[in-house]
Ligand SMILES: Nc1ncnc2c1ncn2[C@@H]1O[C@H](COP(=O)(O)OP(=O)(O)O)[C@@H](O)[C@H]1O
């Protein structure tokens with residue numbers, strides 16, 4: 001840098017720059033000038049740098065400010081910042097909207113003035129919570145708004161300055177109406193869903209009731225018409241016999257009696273009386289059995305439990321069914337000791353009898369007639385498999401064999417209730433019953449029950 005220099009009066013220098021006698025020598029004076037100007041230069045450069053830094057900081061600050069203002073403005077929740085005395089310092093657009101006043105007006109008010117007297121929570125509640133250094137969580141306030149008192153759910157916390165001193169309280173609120181509406185919308189949707197579900201269940205119940213009633217009607221129709229027909233025959237017989245007896249009381253000649261006897265078919269009537277009555281009885285018994293089956297089907301009461309040896313039970317079921325029918329079937333059993341379960345022997349017996357009966361039915365007309373029953377203890381369970389060499393169960397009906405009244409047997413032979421009753425009984429014994437086809441042909445029914453003493 002060139003130095004402004006003239007040969008006129010020397011510059012006034014600080015006292016320290018003066019010689020002892022107060023006079024300044026020429027070279028020294030020049031040096032003093034240079035150092036002064038250098039100092040000025042340095043200071044100026046420093047100032048410039050500080051100015052640039054300040055401007056950058058200011059810009060960052062303005063950006064941060066704009067960002068915060070943008071966030072606050074975009075919030076749908078109401079935001080109120082106040083000092084520890086409850087004087088409002090800042091609000092957002094949502095708060096302006098809620099209170100119907102601009103920020104400039106709100107910012108000179110006290111928070112307490114915005115709270116309705118009937119508000120469940122008050123400003124002093126806020127202060128108490130804050131004093132305990134706790135958060136304000138979902139407190140119900142009622143704020144005074146141009147539309148009247150409005151319930152608002154408020155969350156908030158204490159605000160600190162950069163040095164960690166508590167300086168104020170920030171509150172955030174959402175009108176409860178909105179929450180309630182969202183909640184009631186949800187509740188209504190849930191209600192509709194439940195209703196639809198109930199309707200579906202009801203429809204299903206009605207459908208299965210319909211199937212049940214149709215099945216029962218079909219089942220009962222046969223024996224009832226049998227009883228009905230026989231009753232009519234009996235009526236005819238009774239009339240003939242009454243006529244015959246009346247004639248006998250009139251003491252007719254033996255020839256007349258004999259003629260009447262032939263005419264009224266008395267001998268045939270007497271001969272058929274027994275079978276006709278037996279037929280009626282059979283029909284009535286069938287009706288009774290169907291009703292008993294139905295009763296069992298509808299009762300889910302589990303009667304007294306006792307120890308049941310499945311091996312003995314299987315043998316007895318085989319005996320009963322086989323004795324009654326004497327089928328031409330080769331029967332194999334493999335029933336080791338220790339197949340004990342706990343349950344109702346009568347009901348389990350019924351299950352086995354049904355399974356054996358179905359197997360025998362399936363073997364009717366089969367080229368190989370073989371029935372095999374095995375019992376196994378498999379871990380905590382007793383598993384009994386009933387396998388026959390019949391035609392097996394067609395895959396498309398496998399899933400339906402347990403349905404009540406599902407039968408492929410001719411009317412009068414099958415009720416279609418057997419397996420569904422078995423299924424229910426087994427279920428009540430915490431067991432399972434499954435139908436499948438054996439790889440080598442024929443059906444295999446697998447009954448699995450918890451072994452006695454096992455913990456299910
Ligand atoms: N061992 C089996 N082999 C082939 N089909 C079977 C066997 N057991 C059951 N089914 C089928 O399941 C149906 C339903 O059986 P079930 O409920 O006992 O009624 P039902 O014996 O009166 O027909 C039978 O009609 C038959 O089609």
Ligand SMILES: [Mg+2]
Pocket residue numbers: 354357358414416418419
């Ligand atoms: Mg059956």
